[in-house]
Amino acid sequence: MRRYLALWAEMLRISRRRAPAATAAMFGVCALTIAAAAGIALSLRAVIDASAHGTLGTAVAAACGAAVCYGVTVTFQQTIWDLLPLLSDKTNLELRPQIQGWIAGIEGLDHLERTDFLDRLEGARDNSWQISISLWHLVMAARSGLQLGVTLLILGTVSPWLLFLLPFAALPLWFDHRGKQAVVDTETATAEVFRLQRHLFQLGTRADSGKDIRVAGASEEIARRQAAAWDEAAHLRYRARMRAARWKFGGWAVFACGFVGALALVAYQAAQGQGTAGDVVMAVTVASGLRHTVQQSVGRTASTLATRTAIESYFWLREYAAAEMARTVGTAPSPARLDKGIAFEHVSYRYPGMDRLALDDVSVRIPAGTVVAIVGEYGSGKTTLVKLLAKFYRPDDGRITIDGTDLADLDTADWRSHISAAFQDFGRLKTIFAEGVGLGDLPHLTDRERITRAVRDADATSLVERLPQGMDTQLGRELGGVELSEGQWQRVALARAVMRDGPLLFVLDEPTASLDAPSEHAIFERQMERARQLAEHTGAITVVVSHRFSTVTGADLILVLDRGRLVESGTHGELSALDGGRYADLYQIQAAAYTT
Numbered sequence: 001m002r003r004y005l006a007l008w009a010e011m012l013r014i015s016r017r018r019a020p021a022a023t024a025a026m027f028g029v030c031a032l033t034i035a036a037a038a039g040i041a042l043s044l045r046a047v048i049d050a051s052a053h054g055t056l057g058t059a060v061a062a063a064c065g066a067a068v069c070y071g072v073t074v075t076f077q078q079t080i081w082d083l084l085p086l087l088s089d090k091t092n093l094e095l096r097p098q099i100q101g102w103i104a105g106i107e108g109l110d111h112l113e114r115t116d117f118l119d120r121l122e123g124a125r126d127n128s129w130q131i132s133i134s135l136w137h138l139v140m141a142a143r144s145g146l147q148l149g150v151t152l153l154i155l156g157t158v159s160p161w162l163l164f165l166l167p168f169a170a171l172p173l174w175f176d177h178r179g180k181q182a183v184v185d186t187e188t189a190t191a192e193v194f195r196l197q198r199h200l201f202q203l204g205t206r207a208d209s210g211k212d213i214r215v216a217g218a219s220e221e222i223a224r225r226q227a228a229a230w231d232e233a234a235h236l237r238y239r240a241r242m243r244a245a246r247w248k249f250g251g252w253a254v255f256a257c258g259f260v261g262a263l264a265l266v267a268y269q270a271a272q273g274q275g276t277a278g279d280v281v282m283a284v285t286v287a288s289g290l291r292h293t294v295q296q297s298v299g300r301t302a303s304t305l306a307t308r309t310a311i312e313s314y315f316w317l318r319e320y321a322a323a324e325m326a327r328t329v330g331t332a333p334s335p336a337r338l339d340k341g342i343a344f345e346h347v348s349y350r351y352p353g354m355d356r357l358a359l360d361d362v363s364v365r366i367p368a369g370t371v372v373a374i375v376g377e378y379g380s381g382k383t384t385l386v387k388l389l390a391k392f393y394r395p396d397d398g399r400i401t402i403d404g405t406d407l408a409d410l411d412t413a414d415w416r417s418h419i420s421a422a423f424q425d426f427g428r429l430k431t432i433f434a435e436g437v438g439l440g441d442l443p444h445l446t447d448r449e450r451i452t453r454a455v456r457d458a459d460a461t462s463l464v465e466r467l468p469q470g471m472d473t474q475l476g477r478e479l480g481g482v483e484l485s486e487g488q489w490q491r492v493a494l495a496r497a498v499m500r501d502g503p504l505l506f507v508l509d510e511p512t513a514s515l516d517a518p519s520e521h522a523i524f525e526r527q528m529e530r531a532r533q534l535a536e537h538t539g540a541i542t543v544v545v546s547h548r549f550s551t552v553t554g555a556d557l558i559l560v561l562d563r564g565r566l567v568e569s570g571t572h573g574e575l576s577a578l579d580g581g582r583y584a585d586l587y588q589i590q591a592a593a594y595t596t
């Protein structure tokens with residue numbers, strides 16, 4: 001509970017800092033509407049009693065008071081709902097960057113890839129608005145609670161028996177709940193049929209799937225099935241809603257009985273001289289709103305509790321990020337150039353929750369200035385090896401050294417600033433083209449000369465020439481820009497990857513998977529040239545991951561992975577000569593496929 005209170009207090013501080021007037025207005029309006037609701041009832045009683053006693057002045061003054069209170073209630077009730085999203089947006093302005101900072105600040109990738117973490121991560125990331133609005137749900141719950149207290153107090157002054165109206169006001173909520181639950185249960189039970197009809201609807205109405213359906217002449221059959229599924233789901237849902245309406249009606253009937261009883265009691269008291277006509281009017285006014293007030297109190301409390309999952313995810317992420325950052329021990333600077341190279345010493349790694357090792361006891365020395373190719377079948381561990389080099393994961397066993405220093409001891413941000421990398425699952429940055437490339441080297445974000453060179457190195461010059469505003473073209477159709485093909489996006493990612501000058505490690509993890517064979521060949525030629533220049537300049541190591549063996553024959557060292565184990569290593573000539581070797585076999589298979 002203390003964590004929750006601390007979080008709400010922090011959100012209140014943010015709100016007061018970012019929107020002091022609106023925050024004060026929110027609390028002021030809440031207090032004012034509670035007082036105004038009580039004011040209406042008390043003023044009405046005064047009007048009736050003063051009229052009965054013939055004190056006209058008091059009656060007029062009380063009537064004016066009632067009118068003012070009513071005006072305040074009507075006006076400011078709406079203000080509360082206008083302020084609510086505004087204030088929660090203001091809090092979110094700090095909360096969202098905080099969450100984003102934690103997610104981005106964690107060195108590894110576990111939090112983004114482990115399924116048991118993902119739910120909580122998404123809970124915090126995608127529902128930050130729920131966290132920021134929870135404070136205001138709490139304030140609303142407190143306001144409704146206070147309002148309920150004032151209502152009961154007023155009723156109690158007329159007669160303590162009137163307090164028995166509370167259960168009559170609360171019971172219908174349970175009736176309501178039963179009805180709503182019936183609707184939710186039916187929606188859950190029919191969710192599959194409902195999804196099916198939606199899927200069939202999209203299948204029959206969208207351009208991408210519509211073409212082959214039309215050619216097959218199956219449109220009518222799809223429409224018939226969609227209508228049947230829709231009928232089935234809609235019929236059951238209609239029946240559930242009717243049931244809910246009956247429960248609701250039953251609830252109102254219970255409240256009506258209590259209300260009639262309460263009125264009869266107050267009227268009886270007045271007739272006996274134990275109360276005034278004003279008491280009767282006041283009791284009617286307050287009691288008629290009681291059910292709504294109880295509903296508000298319960299509803300707001302439920303809304304506050306409903307944000308619990310998002311808040312728990314937020315706490316989890318905060319603690320996880322803090323623990324991960326505390327675990328980050330590497331502080332050593334990266335070398336300015338590589339002399340000895342990179343060594344894997346009995347490196348093993350298993351993804352959390354997986355049975356088998358993704359890398360199994362890998363040992364290899366990669367001399368400085370070499371181009372090393374990693375080959376192997378799907379899932380053999382190629383990308384994992386590269387990810388370990390980028391410090392996305394830490395080896396479970398063994399170690400990786402960079403010029404003799406354990407990679408774990410290197411400052412991660414500093415080491416990454418010495419890497420250039422193009423990954424197979426590249427980012428599509430929907431921004432101005434030049435920026436999408438320049439972001440590969442932040443200090444040179446606007447350096448057009450450098451960007452032009454990177455574009456040329458990624459063989460993307462003709463792509464830029466075809467863009468309506470060249471380098472200044474906005475990318476991404478949903479942002480009013482130009483949409484690129486998969487291969488074109490990959491060229492942008494590659495250009496981004498070659499922005500950095502003088503990296504120590506240059507990673508090309510299937511950087512041409514979306515390109516045609518001639519483009520791939522041209523890009524590899526260019527990148528190999530770049531790799532040689534980097535090798536001379538900083539002793540950089542270039543790591544190429546590829547499925548197409550023909551692209552890696554020129555590498556200085558080829559590593560062959562099989563189910564996480566390093567099974568062969570050597571040059572193309574050495575490995576091809578190995579009779580019955582894995583590389584030789586796979587190379588032969590691929591070569592045969594291209595020549596037949």
Ligand SMILES: Nc1ncnc2c1ncn2[C@@H]1O[C@H](COP(=O)(O)OP(=O)(O)OP(=O)(O)O)[C@@H](O)[C@H]1O
Nearest residue numbers: 113351354358376377378379380381382383384385
């Ligand atoms: N995030 C992850 N969580 C769990 N297991 C993973 C994850 N990423 C990869 N793996 C598993 O680890 C093994 C090695 O995967 P990796 O991506 O390194 O192979 P790869 O050789 O690069 O494959 P591909 O050629 O398909 O890119 C595979 O069995 C894969 O299923």
